[in-house]
Amino acid sequence: MARTKADPGKRDRILTAAMKVFARKGFASARVSDVAREAGVADGTIYLYFASKDAILISIFEEGMQGVIDGLVKGLKGIDDPRERLRFFCKYHLTTVENDPDLAEVLLIELRFSDKFLSEYKPQVMLDRYLEQLAGIISEGQRRGIFKREIPTGIAMGVVFGSLDEISLHRVLQRKKRAEPTFDITAVADHVANMLIGGLAA
Amino acid sequence: MARTKADPGKRDRILTAAMKVFARKGFASARVSDVAREAGVADGTIYLYFASKDAILISIFEEGMQGVIDGLVKGLKGIDDPRERLRFFCKYHLTTVENDPDLAEVLLIELRFSDKFLSEYKPQVMLDRYLEQLAGIISEGQRRGIFKREIPTGIAMGVVFGSLDEISLHRVLQRKKRAEPTFDITAVADHVANMLIGGLAA
Numbered sequence: 165m166a167r168t169k170a171d172p173g174k175r176d177r178i179l180t181a182a183m184k185v186f187a188r189k190g191f192a193s194a195r196v197s198d199v200a201r202e203a204g205v206a207d208g209t210i211y212l213y214f215a216s217k218d219a220i221l222i223s224i225f226e227e228g229m230q231g232v233i234d235g236l237v238k239g240l241k242g243i244d245d246p247r248e249r250l251r252f253f254c255k256y257h258l259t260t261v262e263n264d265p266d267l268a269e270v271l272l273i274e275l276r277f278s279d280k281f282l283s284e285y286k287p288q289v290m291l292d293r294y295l296e297q298l299a300g301i302i303s304e305g306q307r308r309g310i311f312k313r314e315i316p317t318g319i320a321m322g323v324v325f326g327s328l329d330e331i332s333l334h335r336v337l338q339r340k341k342r343a344e345p346t347f348d349i350t351a352v353a354d355h356v357a358n359m360l361i362g363g364l365a366a
Numbered sequence: 367m368a369r370t371k372a373d374p375g376k377r378d379r380i381l382t383a384a385m386k387v388f389a390r391k392g393f394a395s396a397r398v399s400d401v402a403r404e405a406g407v408a409d410g411t412i413y414l415y416f417a418s419k420d421a422i423l424i425s426i427f428e429e430g431m432q433g434v435i436d437g438l439v440k441g442l443k444g445i446d447d448p449r450e451r452l453r454f455f456c457k458y459h460l461t462t463v464e465n466d467p468d469l470a471e472v473l474l475i476e477l478r479f480s481d482k483f484l485s486e487y488k489p490q491v492m493l494d495r496y497l498e499q500l501a502g503i504i505s506e507g508q509r510r511g512i513f514k515r516e517i518p519t520g521i522a523m524g525v526v527f528g529s530l531d532e533i534s535l536h537r538v539l540q541r542k543k544r545a546e547p548t549f550d551i552t553a554v555a556d557h558v559a560n561m562l563i564g565g566l567a568a
Contacts (some may be wrong), residue, residue, distance in 0.1 A: 244518045275479075312564075316549065319533070319557045326532025327525040334524060347518065362514075363565030 176214045178203045179227065180266075182220045187269040198255055225275055228267045229290040232260055236297055246305030250358040250364070253298055254328060255350065262349040265339060272329075272336050298324060302364070310364040311364040322359055332355060377415045380405045381429065384422045389471035393423055427477055430469045431492040434462055438499055448507030452566070453559040456530060457552065463534040464551040467541060474531075474538050500526060504566070513566040526562055533558060534566075540562055 181203035185194045196217050200207045213221045236256055243249050261268040275287060302320050305311035311320075331352060338345060347355075383405035387396045398419050402409045414421045438458055445451045463470040477489060504522050507513035513522070532555060540547060549557075 306421060312561075315557050315561055318548070320561065322533045322536060323525075323529040323558060323561050326528040326530070328528070329532060330528025331521070331524045346520070352521060355517050356525060357519055359514075359522065359525050359565035360561075361565075362567070363563075364562035365564070 174203075174205065174209070177226055178205065178210060178213055179220070183228075183266040183270055185225070186221065186274050187266040191217075191270075196220075197206055209316065221270070221353045222286075224267070224270050225287060226290055228271060229294060233290075233294055233297070235260075236294070239299065240301075246301055246308060246310050247361045247365070249301045250305070250324070250361055253301060253324075253352075254357040254360065255353040258332060258335075258349050258353045258356070261335055265336070269333065269336055272333055295321060295325065305364065309356040309366055312366050315364065320364060323363070327356055327360065373495040374434055375433040376405075376407065378413070380407065380415055381422070381426055384470055385426055385430075388423065388426070388476050389468040393472075394418075394474040398422075413486050423472070426469070426472050426494055427489060428475060431496060435492075435496055435499070437462075438496070442499065442503075445566065448503055448510060448512050449567070450561045451503045452507070452526070452563055453556075455503060455526075456559040456562065459530045459534060460534060460537075460555045462557070467538070470534065471542075472536055474535055497523060497527065507566065511568055514568050517566065522566060525565070529562060531556055 178199065182194075182199045185198045185202050188194075189198065194217070196210050197207050199217075199220065200210050203210075210220075214223065236253070237254055238357055240249055245250055261272070298321055299317060302311060303317050303323070306313045306315075306317065335345065335349070380401065384396075384401045387404050388399045394442065396419070398412050401419075401422065402412050405412075412422075416425065422505050436456070441454055441458055442451055445454055463474070500523055501519060504513060504526070505519050508515045508517075508519065537547065537551070
């Protein structure tokens with residue numbers, strides 16, 4: 165079959181279906197035929213768009229992260245105060261996890277727990293582009309004397325990202341167990357942001 | 367062979383050897399015979415002490431965590447101020463990762479990336495006993511009015527543990543790449559503790 169027949173709508177449908185299937189069954193146990201069934205296409209159709217199951221996961225990751233980064237950059241545009249920029253970063257991170265559960269599960273669990281991706285594929289490039297935004301917020305706050313200059317930016321980033329990642333992972337695992345969240349995510353984000361801003365405030 | 371021949375020294379030697387082998391080769395690729403060779407015992411001897419490779423990993427985890435918790439409880443004993451107790455917790459967590467690299471790698475990487483353990487074995491019991499110590503430090507600080515009462519203890523715990531875990535994981539991965547750490551671990555722990563104590567301070 166000719167590649168020129170490629171239909172972007174169908175490609176997106178396959179990616180959305182794959183996210184659902186990987187989130188539900190786990191990447192390791194999911195088969196390309198499960199993805200085809202969920203997307204309502206023939207097994208062979210998948211291979212018009214993706215070379216392998218791995219290639220589907222990489223596309224979900226890269227395109228998902230690209231969307232996340234674009235939304236973050238757009239949201240930060242109108243905010244000047246580094247404290248409010250950091251608060252927005254926390255809210256954006258946690259609401260993305262909350263509102264896009266299939267993507268969150270693939271990014272936070274399947275990709276992380278896949279040894280394969282740690283050695284052969286480098287997710288670091290996209291993650292670094294996301295973290296660059298956080299680095300910019302912190303270093304600008306330090307430059308302006310609003311955030312403590314004595315805390316190395318890299319360590320402050322580890323504290324912020326580690327906090328958000330831990331709370332996100334907890335949230336995703338709770339959802340897998342179908343447990344009701346104890347707090348509204350906006351309230352959680354505000355508490356986390358208050359604690360982090362308080363810790364960084366000069 | 368009779369179980370009564372069991373030799374605790376030999377059992378410890380097998381566990382130490384297994385930690386080295388799992389850290390070096392990864393749990394998935396490591397074989398029981400690799401562990402036997404590293405420990406200097408015959409393959410069959412391993413089975414006098416452990417039913418399977420999984421049982422070795424569970425023992426490393428449970429006994430390792432028990433040692434970590436005992437050291438933490440002992441170290442906290444002489445400290446009264448909740449801020450200094452939290453600082454000790456940060457230092458203890460990060461220096462344990464630094465000083466016991468094989469154990470840290472098994473706890474932070476092999477156990478986390480092993481799907482098997484997430485479903486069949488529940489590492490949560492030991493982790494919870496570790497986290498209970500942290501919960502006690504934070505809630506006691508809140509009770510005394512030294513830490514902000516408006517931050518839910520569970521969220522504060524997520525921020526503290528997430529920060530330490532992120533920085534530990536970064537440290538372990540750096541070491542795997544044989545990269546020189548940028549900061550001395552005691553300095554890192556102080557920066558992290560300052561930020562977290564600042565964020566919690568009433």
